[in-house]
Amino acid sequence: MELTIKLLIKRTSGTQEMTVTVPDEASVLDALEVAYRQDTTLVFRHSCHHASCGSCGMIINSKEGLACITPINTVVGNNDIVRLEPMHNFPVIADLAVDTSSFLSKMERINRPLTRQDESQISIHALLSGETKAFDRFENCIECGLCVSACPIMATSPDHLGPAVLAAAGRLLQEPRGRFISQTLAAVNNPHGIWRCHSVFLCSEVCPADVRPAEAIVELQRQLIFVPKGEVKDEFTL
Amino acid sequence: MSSRTAIVIGAGSTGAAIAYDLSLRGFRVTLVERFGIASGTTGHNQAQLHSGARYAVNDPTSARECIEDNLILRQLMPDALELNDGLFIGLNEEHLAYRDIFLEACARCGIPARELTARQALELEPRLNPCLLVAIQVPDGVFDPYWYTLSFVATARSHGAKIMTFTEVIGLDVQAGRVQVRDRTTGKTYYMGCDAIINAAGPWVPKVAALADIHVEVEASAGVMVTVKERPCNMVINLLAPPADADIVVPQRQFSILGTTSWMVVDPDDIPIPPEHVESIIRQADWMIPGIRKAPLLSCMAAARPLVRQTGSSGREVTRGYRCIDHAQDAAQGFFSIVGGKATTARSMGEKMADLVCTRLGVQAECRTKDEPLLSYRFGL
Numbered sequence: 001m002e003l004t005i006k007l008l009i010k011r012t013s014g015t016q017e018m019t020v021t022v023p024d025e026a027s028v029l030d031a032l033e034v035a036y037r038q039d040t041t042l043v044f045r046h047s048c049h050h051a052s053c054g055s056c057g058m059i060i061n062s063k064e065g066l067a068c069i070t071p072i073n074t075v076v077g078n079n080d081i082v083r084l085e086p087m088h089n090f091p092v093i094a095d096l097a098v099d100t101s102s103f104l105s106k107m108e109r110i111n112r113p114l115t116r117q118d119e120s121q122i123s124i125h126a127l128l129s130g131e132t133k134a135f136d137r138f139e140n141c142i143e144c145g146l147c148v149s150a151c152p153i154m155a156t157s158p159d160h161l162g163p164a165v166l167a168a169a170g171r172l173l174q175e176p177r178g179r180f181i182s183q184t185l186a187a188v189n190n191p192h193g194i195w196r197c198h199s200v201f202l203c204s205e206v207c208p209a210d211v212r213p214a215e216a217i218v219e220l221q222r223q224l225i226f227v228p229k230g231e232v233k234d235e236f237t238l
Numbered sequence: 239m240s241s242r243t244a245i246v247i248g249a250g251s252t253g254a255a256i257a258y259d260l261s262l263r264g265f266r267v268t269l270v271e272r273f274g275i276a277s278g279t280t281g282h283n284q285a286q287l288h289s290g291a292r293y294a295v296n297d298p299t300s301a302r303e304c305i306e307d308n309l310i311l312r313q314l315m316p317d318a319l320e321l322n323d324g325l326f327i328g329l330n331e332e333h334l335a336y337r338d339i340f341l342e343a344c345a346r347c348g349i350p351a352r353e354l355t356a357r358q359a360l361e362l363e364p365r366l367n368p369c370l371l372v373a374i375q376v377p378d379g380v381f382d383p384y385w386y387t388l389s390f391v392a393t394a395r396s397h398g399a400k401i402m403t404f405t406e407v408i409g410l411d412v413q414a415g416r417v418q419v420r421d422r423t424t425g426k427t428y429y430m431g432c433d434a435i436i437n438a439a440g441p442w443v444p445k446v447a448a449l450a451d452i453h454v455e456v457e458a459s460a461g462v463m464v465t466v467k468e469r470p471c472n473m474v475i476n477l478l479a480p481p482a483d484a485d486i487v488v489p490q491r492q493f494s495i496l497g498t499t500s501w502m503v504v505d506p507d508d509i510p511i512p513p514e515h516v517e518s519i520i521r522q523a524d525w526m527i528p529g530i531r532k533a534p535l536l537s538c539m540a541a542a543r544p545l546v547r548q549t550g551s552s553g554r555e556v557t558r559g560y561r562c563i564d565h566a567q568d569a570a571q572g573f574f575s576i577v578g579g580k581a582t583t584a585r586s587m588g589e590k591m592a593d594l595v596c597t598r599l600g601v602q603a604e605c606r607t608k609d610e611p612l613l614s615y616r617f618g619l
Contacts, residue, residue: 012423023510027537037507043404043422045274047281049539050465052490053384055274069537094404094423097274104616140492143616210492 005076007035009042010085011095022072028082029056029067032096044096051208054144058096059085064146064206087149089158100145106161107143110184111168140209141168147203147213153196160196161188163203163213169193170216173223189227194220242599243432245270245417247407247446250280251383251581253438254390255588255607261397262610263592263603268430269391269399270419272406275618276387278506279440280581282541284463284497286474286488287311287319287379288582291326291351292481293558294343300558301347303583308377310585315612318385322489324378324474325354325363327526328371333478337372340478344376351376365470365527378474380490383581388618390584396613410435410450412570434595437575441506441542447575452568456577457545457556458506461498462515464523468533469494475526483515484522493536496523506542546578560587562594572598 001024009016020034029046036042047053049068056067061075061083075082090098147163148154154162161169169188173181188194197217204214242265246257249271257269271277290304312321328334337353344351352375359373360366366373395401402419408427409418417435420427437454439446447454469489477485488495499515516538524531545556560579565571574595579587589605596603 025538033507040406041422041425045277047274047276047384048285048382049282050463050493050495050537052285052382052493053276053281055277055384068539097404097423099619101619104619108614108616142491 003073003076004080005031005072006079006081007031008081008083009035009096010083011042012092024073026072027068028060028065028070028072028075028084031072031082032067032084043094052142054142057087057144057146057149059083059087059149064150066144066146066208069208087145089149089151089154090145098145100143103145103148103162103164104143106165107168110161110165110187111172139168139171141171141211142209144208146206146208147211150202150206152200152202153198157192157196159192161193163197163217164211166194166197166220167211167213167216170220173220185224185227188220189224194224197221241266242434242601244268244434244436244595245430245432246436246438247417248278248437248439248442249275249387249391249401249403250278250438250440251276251387251390251584252280252440252576252579252587253436254387254394255584256436256438256576256591257399257401257588258390258394258397258612259585259588259592259605259607260595261394261399262606263596263601265434265601267394267399268402268432269394270402270405270407270417272404272422274403275391276384278442279541279543280383280387282463282539283383283581284461284486284488284495285380285383285490286324286486286582287381288580289324289376289378290347290349291324291340291344291374291376291378292476294347294349295339296480297557297559298343298347300580300583301343301349303559303586304580305347305349305377307583307585308379310608312379314610315386315389317614318382318389320380320490321377322379322472322474324376324476325359325366326374326376326476326478327359327366328373328478329367329369329525330371334371336478336480337374340374344374349376363471363473363475365529366475367526367528372478374478375473378476380474380488381581382490382615385615386581386584388615389612390588390618392613392615392617393610396617407446407449410446410573412450412565412573415572433572433599435573436591436595437573438591441544443544443575443577447565450565450570450573452565452570452573454563454575454577455547457547458503458542459500459545459556460503460506460509460540460542461500462511462519462538462540463495463497464516464519464538465493465495465536466530466533467493467536468530470527470530470533477526484519487523487526487530494523494530494533496520496530500543503542509540509542511538511540544577560590562591564594564598566598574598
């Protein structure tokens, strides 16, 4: 079975309509790749094609999603049209590609990835040296930026840390692993951090990795409500 | 230190690692890529950080390269790797008979391998097929191919490299040392000059070389990968048998990538996914890990491996080794191509290519990528 659909792509030069024919089970990204073969000036990001790299985030029919895991047959309406736009709240490089580097810098200030501890595993270090040591596992957050795009606060307050960054802070506080958390607490316990959030929960709704940033923010607010803003001491622990 | 200039074409793991190596040796490097970082073969990758065990029996050179780079990257690039080991499992008499050959080959290649009893293996990985006869644990791992490549890119940039994504090479004038590019974000075309042009475009290497009227042979061997939304195992699970189709389950984050297959394709930009490949991959994974076929399907993808063409062998038999080509042999001084290899060995591929470029350009500079820690992927965009 094949589908013929009209992609309405918001490009830098204006909206372009492109007709593509794809297998019934194709993803939005597959359809974009067919469109690229028709017009090689089309600019979009993609890499892993399975929701691991987080590079193909865009607005699909007015809602944030990863093109690679959005089956085209779930978004095509009766009129056979799918609308694609670049993510909100990021500078557009061209067409559907945006610049997420400032978001990644904020993430870097708050937390390092890879902090999940293993349950039962023996690592390479054990194999090589005979000692057993916990191994690391990727965090769930793929840093795609969909939550930043969906967040209504980010639209008017670019200084807001945003959902993913606050969720990363929440993750660090859950499992600090001996690291100082005071700086992170001070960074999120301020007007640009958790107290700017209006609990709209769109971030959790669009998150493709089940990180649930909104819940993490509410939990941080609950824990920090009696802590003076921006005045967290080094020895502070939750 | 050199003040020579190099243009590297293709920002997959190979091109990024070459740009990184050359920038550490003092080259002024420009990395050009027609899409974003790791948007070709590297991105669509099964994400297995190889210990080399898979290739130990039939392709020991590749196996040794894998374990060497595997051990180096563990030290230098921790945030793009998941160090969860791999398990080669035997489910029938044929697999059992392969055990000794496999263990001996791993020992010869310097790959730490530990035999587990079926009971030990099932304790570690309770979802494995209970018919398990034997299991061998090796230092495989999982990497995030995008973050992995971004990490090389980030570190190259910190050493002065210029990264030009969404920039397509449309012409090569090798004699004049000029590359013609089109900035796809603006549509503008222009020329860039340099001392060395390095074609690291993976399966697109022949297409880029053809711009200079040079013929390079690549076996574009496609593979299908199926991602399901479940993580039933901690380790990478391989069948204890010579490399074949659909014999690996790679757990990554909260899902698993099952694969893969191997067939020759003509156009790496257009690889249709044969439905029967998807079916056979899921069927075999379900033999290794019963019940995995019930997991929700997340995506199906395919990419072309840019293998070195050898006469008399194809697909699975082709070495996963790589070849650095000096096109001085085609009367094109200062133009180089690289084919073959694996994402796991990107660092040593970068080293060998940079060695070749330095030798041809008469540059004296040692490789430093074995000790220099890499920056976070977060600085790569």
